[in-house]
Amino acid sequence: MITELHVRGLAGVPEVQEGDDLARVLADAVHASGTALSDGDVLVVTSKIVSKAEGRSRRMDREDAITAETERVVARAGHTRIVQTRQGLVMAAAGVDASNIDPGTVLLLPEDSDASARALRAGLRERLGVNVGVVVSDTFGRPWRIGQTDVAIGAAGLRPLEDLRGTPDNSGQIMEATVNAVADEVAGAGELVKGKTAGIPVAVVGGLAEMVTEEDGPGAAALVRPADADLFRYGSRDVVPARRTVRSFADTPVDPALVRKAVASAVTAPAPHHTTPWRFVLVESPEVRERLLDSMLEAWVADLRADGFTEEQITRRTRRGDVLRAAPCLVVPFLVADGAHPYPDARRADAERTMFHVAMGAGVQNLLVALAMEGLGSAWISSTMFCADVVRKVLDLPEDWQPMGSVGADRPPREADDFVVVR
Structure with a gap:
């Protein structure tokens, strides 16, 4: 059972450019910070720098970009669209980002965030010799709740879900529906020290060694609810x-x-x-x-x-x-x-x-x-x-x-x- 976590921002990450080796960039920032990574740590990396390194910026209108990245419109209100992306995520505006980048340019989500997490994890292991988990995070709104929080859209080396169904709770009752979204919880913890304006795109979460695995694992794809189990697959307008x-x-x-x-x-x-x-x-x-x-x-x-x-x-x-x-x-x-x-x-x-x-x-x-x-x-x-x-x-x-x-x-x-x- 996890009883204590340590979360810190990784300072000194430079502005990421298309074609950068992100694993090298982050390894250099770790060395410069004077604080080493340990086996069992989890890096929470904002999807923005992953997208920049992978060349996912486009010179195009934001609304056109949202349409291009949309597989299915779930709901809309005015200009706001909740959509299912080509990657299978249901989110606002298909994750298209036009903030803090050149005017007239938009940034798309990574093509395959789980693959990005696996590649970054392998690169960090090669350069730093540590077994860490990697979570690629992005900001989501939520039904029934005001405000946004970060969730995992990619993961490697971390058990994304903790399935407690069939186990007893403190009173001996068998839990029938409890499945903890560990990767999302880690992404949210990382966002507390990254913030939106602090210029810190990476957080390091310590204390999760029992959740970090030798294998890359199923990734954040395991968090996407299958269509046949999604009670809210369609928005009322659709x-x-x-x-x-x-x-x-x-x-x-x-x-x-x-x-x-x-x-x-x-x-x-x-x-x-x-x-x-x-x-x-x-x-x-x-x-x-x-x-x-x-x-x-x-x-x-x-x-x-x-x-x-x-x-x-x-x-x-x-x-x-x-x-x-x-x-x-x-x-x-x-x-x-x-x-x-x-x-x-x-x-x-x-x-x-x-x-x-x-x-x-x-x-x-x-x-x-x-x-x-x-x-x-x-x-x-x-x-x-x-x-x-x-x-x-x-x-x-x-x-x-x-x-x-x-x-x-x-x-x-x-x-x-x-x-x-x-x-």
């Missing part, structure tokens, strides 16, 4: 645009629990007269699925032949149905308008039907957006609407269930069970 129609699917199974959670979101849609007109048939049986798609294809071909299409034209048109065959998951939404008012005149009867169709469309859109939030690609295909009798027969459903297309998905609260039928 929820609806996250839905995209997918035309090709992976062949990996889809977790049925995720689909049911998406259905639970679907049935929060508005509906007329306090009704619940949505039903979602999850076609989980391979045999039922095959029979449904074969029967729909047969009906489609019969319609096309009756319309005078040639066999070649029919083959070309029906090829579009392959999208549903390729999807690992198939959901067929149905409209059940059992709460509709029976108006005697055509005008109001038409309006009543339209109302229910609008509600059903909202439910389907909710389903598609919710699937996207669960990391599932989807495609809404209208084909079931053209052969409603066939669909009802294969799925053994009542005559008043009206199919409203079908949804293929390739990969999570009103309960969904009341609205789900499984065949």
